[in-house]
Amino acid sequence: MDKMDHINIQQVLEQTVQETVSEAEKGEVASYIPELARQDKRRLGISVCLKDGTLLSAGDAHLPFTLQSISKIFSLMVALCEHGERYVFERVGKEPTGDPFNSIIKLETIKPHxxxxxxxxxxAIAVAGMIPGATVEKRLEKIMRLLRKMTGNPELRVNYDVYQSEKQTADRNRALAYFLKESKILSGDVEETLDLYFRHCSIEVTTVEVARLAAILAADGYDIVSGEQLLPREVARICKTFMVTCGMYNASGEFAIDVGIPAKSGVAGGIMASVPQRMGLGVFGPALDEKGNSVAGVKLLQRLSDMWDLSIF
Amino acid sequence: MDKMDHINIQQVLEQTVQETVSEAEKGEVASYIPELARQDKRRLGISVCLKDGTLLSAGDAHLPFTLQSISKIFSLMVALCEHGERYVFERVGKEPTGDPFNSIIKLETIKPHxxxxxxxxxxAIAVAGMIPGATVEKRLEKIMRLLRKMTGNPELRVNYDVYQSEKQTADRNRALAYFLKESKILSGDVEETLDLYFRHCSIEVTTVEVARLAAILAADGYDIVSGEQLLPREVARICKTFMVTCGMYNASGEFAIDVGIPAKSGVAGGIMASVPQRMGLGVFGPALDEKGNSVAGVKLLQRLSDMWDLSIF
Amino acid sequence: MDKMDHINIQQVLEQTVQETVSEAEKGEVASYIPELARQDKRRLGISVCLKDGTLLSAGDAHLPFTLQSISKIFSLMVALCEHGERYVFERVGKEPTGDPFNSIIKLETIKPHxxxxxxxxxxAIAVAGMIPGATVEKRLEKIMRLLRKMTGNPELRVNYDVYQSEKQTADRNRALAYFLKESKILSGDVEETLDLYFRHCSIEVTTVEVARLAAILAADGYDIVSGEQLLPREVARICKTFMVTCGMYNASGEFAIDVGIPAKSGVAGGIMASVPQRMGLGVFGPALDEKGNSVAGVKLLQRLSDMWDLSIF
Amino acid sequence: MDKMDHINIQQVLEQTVQETVSEAEKGEVASYIPELARQDKRRLGISVCLKDGTLLSAGDAHLPFTLQSISKIFSLMVALCEHGERYVFERVGKEPTGDPFNSIIKLETIKPHxxxxxxxxxxAIAVAGMIPGATVEKRLEKIMRLLRKMTGNPELRVNYDVYQSEKQTADRNRALAYFLKESKILSGDVEETLDLYFRHCSIEVTTVEVARLAAILAADGYDIVSGEQLLPREVARICKTFMVTCGMYNASGEFAIDVGIPAKSGVAGGIMASVPQRMGLGVFGPALDEKGNSVAGVKLLQRLSDMWDLSIF
Structure with missing residues (x-):
C-alpha cells in the first residue's frame, strides 16, 4: 500500500463502501437507547488518516454519531495518565472475557470482585470512577480536553439528547455500578460516576475525527498534525492491546482473526481502528450484528485489511 | 407432647436454652450492617405459642431484635393478598436455589430474568415492589397493619437506627434492584422500593411476637387469641412451603433434614418456626453461622424437634 | 378422607384419571433415551396404598415402566444404611438447587466440588459410587433386594433394553462422573459406577409397586403388609425431605406449593408420592413437561391433594 | 535490534537469563501430572531463531521438556489444513474467555455448546477429535510429521512416561470430552481422542526446536532453513492471533500488555513466542505461576521485549 498514491486510496475507499453498504441489511440499529433507534441503518462512511496526516474519506463520513464504547479507550487514557498503571489495574483487570459486555456474572464469581x-x-464504569474532579463537569472536561486536542476539533461536544436517553435507560449499568460500589471498586457517588459515563459515551464525532484519534494511537501517541506527543507511548500501547483482546465485544477473537487490526466499536455504529505505524481508520455504520458491532463496518474493514495487508499478525 | 403440661414445656425450654447457649461461640454476629454488629453474641431466647394460645418463654425472650429476612414472609403475604397468586408468581418464582441469598448470577442466566x-x-425486593401505596409510608403501613394484627402489638415499629444503617450499606441490594428494574420485574421508583424493603427488614420484635406470628401460620391463618382468620389458608400454606424449601438461606435443605419444621431466619439472629397444627416458635440468638442462620437457634430448634417429634416429614 | 370408604376412593381415582388424562397432550415423552421415546404418551395410571395396606388403582396401573430418577431414593437408602449419614453427606450435599438435574456448573463453582x-x-452418581460390592451385579443386588422386600415382588428386574439404551446415550452423565472422580467424590471404576446407575434407573415397576414403596416411606419405614420395619425411621424421613426440597427436579418448589406432598418423579413418567402417616401413591403418565415431570401425573396429584387435603403444609 | 550482531544478541540472552532465573523461586512446578512434578524448578533456558535462520541459545536450552499446551497450536494447524477454517470453526469458537483453561461452565451456558x-x-480436545486417521497412531503421525518438518528433527518423539502420567490423571479432561461428545462436537471414540490429546501434549522438545517452530510462525509459515512454505500463510496468522488472545491461559491479556508478543505456554514450563517478521523464541522454565505460565520465562520475555522493542502493539 505504501506505493499507492492518494488517488488510488480514495478510489478503493469509495468502491469498498459501495460494495459493502448492503451488508447493513443483515443488522439492526441499537434499540435499547431510544435516541439511537432512530438512526437510518443504511448509512456507511469511512475516513482514513495516513501516517503523514493525510485524511481521505468516503460515504457518510461527515454524519455525526456518538462514540459510545469507543469512548472507553479515552477514559482509560485519562485514568492511566492521572494515576498510572498500577493504580488503574488494581481496580480493573487486563483479561478478555467470553461474556457479553453488560454481563454481571463475573463480578460475583471472580474474587476479588x-x-x-x-x-x-x-x-469502563470503574474507570469512569477514577477520573478525578470536583464535579461531573470537571471530570468530563478532562476527557473532552484530551479528545479536542487529539481531534483538533475544539467544538467537540456531548449530544445532550443521546445522553438523556442513555441516562433514562441504564438500569443494567446502575446494577453494575452498585455492585462495584459494594466491592469497593467504586468510591464516591455512584450516580455522578454513571452520569460521567453516560456523558463520555454521548460525545459526538464523525469518522474524520475517529480516524485522527486512531492515527495518533497508531503512531504510539504522536500526532503528526501538531507535531506533539499527545500521550505516553506506553499508554497508547496498552490501549491498542485492549483493542485487540476485547475491543469488539465478545466478537473480538473473530475480528482479530478475520481483520487483525486493533479496533474498538460502539453501539452507535462507530469503529475506531489503528494499524500500528501505518494509519488510523474511522468507520460509521449504525446497523449492528447481534454482538453489537457495525455489520457493514466490520465487512468494510475486513476488505481493506485483505487488500492492504493490514493485519498485525 | 400433647400430654405434657405447661410446666413441663417451660422446664424443657429453660433447660434446652441452657444446654445450647454455648453454641453461640461457634458463630459471629452479622458484620455487614453496623447496627447489627454491636449485638452481644451470647444471647439466646425462645418463645412458644401453643395451639391454644398459651405463650411460654425462656432465656432472652424479651430482647428486641429486627425481623430482617423473616419480614420477607409478611411482605409476601401482603402481596399475595393484594394481587393474588398469579400476579405475584409471574414476577417471582417458586423454586429454591443453591446460590447465596444475595447472589445476582441467576438473574442474568435464567430467562426470563x-x-x-x-x-x-x-x-423479596421484587415483592416489595408489589406492595401498593402512594408513599413509602403508606406501603409500609400495609405490612405493619398485618403484623400488628397478628402479634396483637399495636406498638410494633421500625428500628430507625437499624434502618438507617441498612440503607447506607446496601449497594448489593441496589444492584439487584436495578437489575430487576431493567428486567421489568420492578416498576416504579427503585430507591422507594428499596426504602420500603429496608424498613420492613428493620421492624423490631421479640421472640414472643415471633412465636405468635408463627402460631398463626401453623394454624393456617387462624388466630386463636382473637378468634379471627387473619389471612387466607392458601396464603399461609404458600408461606410455610417457602419456609421449608428456602427459609433458611442455602442451608434450607440441611435444616429440613435435621429439624424438619417450616422456618424463616433473619440475619439479626431471629428464627420463626411453624409446626403445622401444633405450635409457633420464635427464637433469637444473634451469633450466625456462615450461611447466615443463628447457630444456637438452629441447635435449640433441632433439640426441641427431636424431643417433641416436630418434623413434618 | 379417613371417613371415605374404599368404594369412594376408587370412584374418585377413576374419575380423576379420566378428567386429567387429556393433560398429556401438553407434554412429550422423553426423547433422549430412545427406548423411552417409544412410549404412548396418552397413558395415565394411578395406584394408592392406604395406611392399612389396601391397594386401589385406576387407569393404566398395570403397565410396566422404569423407575429412572425415582430409583435415586432407593440407592440413597442403601447408601445411608450401609455407611450412615455422616459418610454420605460428606460426599453429597443436602441443598436444593435452581439448576437443571443434569447441570455440571455447580460442580465447578462450589468448593469443595x-x-x-x-x-x-x-x-445420584456419587451415591451409586457408595454402594459397596465386588461386582456391579452384587452392588445392584443390594438395591434390588431392598426394592423386592418393599414391593413384595420377588420378580422385580431391570429392563435390559432401557438399560442398554441409557448406557449408549449417557455422555453427559459420563462427564458428571469423571468430574466427580477428579474431585475425589467418586473412587473406583467410573464406568462400573455408571453401569450401576443406569441399571438401577432401569428397574421396571408398575404404579402398584410404586404405591407400596411410597406407603412404606409414608409410614416412616414400617411395612403394614409384612408387619416389619424395613428401614430406619430416620432414613425414611431424610428421603421424604429430599422429595420435598428436590424431588421434582427444578419444579420442586412449585410442586410443594401446588400439591404439597413429598414426591419423586422419573423421566419415564413415574411419580412416587408419600403422604406422611396416611398413604402412598404411584402414578404413571409418560408425557413430560419441560422440567421432566409427568404432566398429567402432576395434575392428577394436585386434584387429589386438593380434594383429600393431602398437603403437609 | 536489526543492527545488533549475533555476539550482542548472545550476550543479552545470557545476561537476561542470569538476571531472571531467580524469579523461578516465586513459582512451583506443575503438580497435577506426577511426571512433571519431578522437574527442577530452577531451570531456565532460551533459544532465538532469527529471520535469517541463525539460532542462538542461553541457559538450559538443551534440556528436554514436553510441549503440553503449546502442542494445541500444532493440532489446530493440522485440523485447519485437513478441513479448512469453516469446518473447524463450526466446532470450536474464536473468542477468548475469562475462565480457567480447564473450566467446563461455558460448555453448558453457551448455546450451542x-x-x-x-x-x-x-x-483442544475438540480439535484433536478432528485429526483424521484409522488409528490413534496414524492420527498422531499427522501432527508428528508436521512438527518434524518444522523443527528439522526427525527424531522428535512422545515422552512415554509423561504421556502415561497424564493419561492416568486426566479425569477433568475426560469430563470435558464426554460433554463435547454429548453436544455432538466430538464424534468417534472419546478415549481414542483423549489418547491422541495426551500424546501430542507429551511430545518432547528443547527450546531450540520451539524457537524454530516460532520462527516459522513469525515468517507466516515460511521456513528459511529449508526454503519451503511449510504451512499456508492464513493458517499461520490464525495461530498467531490465538496466541495473542488466548495463548497464555487467563493471563493472556496481561501478557499482551506487558510483553506484546504472540505466545503459547505449556504447563511443563515451555513458551513459544513469535515476533511477526522478526524472530521466534523458545523458552523453558518449569516453575509456574498460579495461572500456569512459566514465571521466569514470562519475565525473561518481558525484558527482551522491552530491550528489543518486540511488542506488536
Missing amino acids: KPLNPMINAG | KPLNPMINAG | KPLNPMINAG | KPLNPMINAG
Missing part, C-alpha cells in the same frame, strides 16, 4: 477489563461496561 | 423465589433478596 | 444433593444426576 | 476457543482444554 474486579471487572475483567476496562472495555466491558463494568470495567 | 425473574428471581427464583421470594426468600432471596432479589425476590 | 460436592454435588448439591442426591436427587440431581451428579449427586 | 461449543468450546470458546481451541486453546482451552475443551477446545
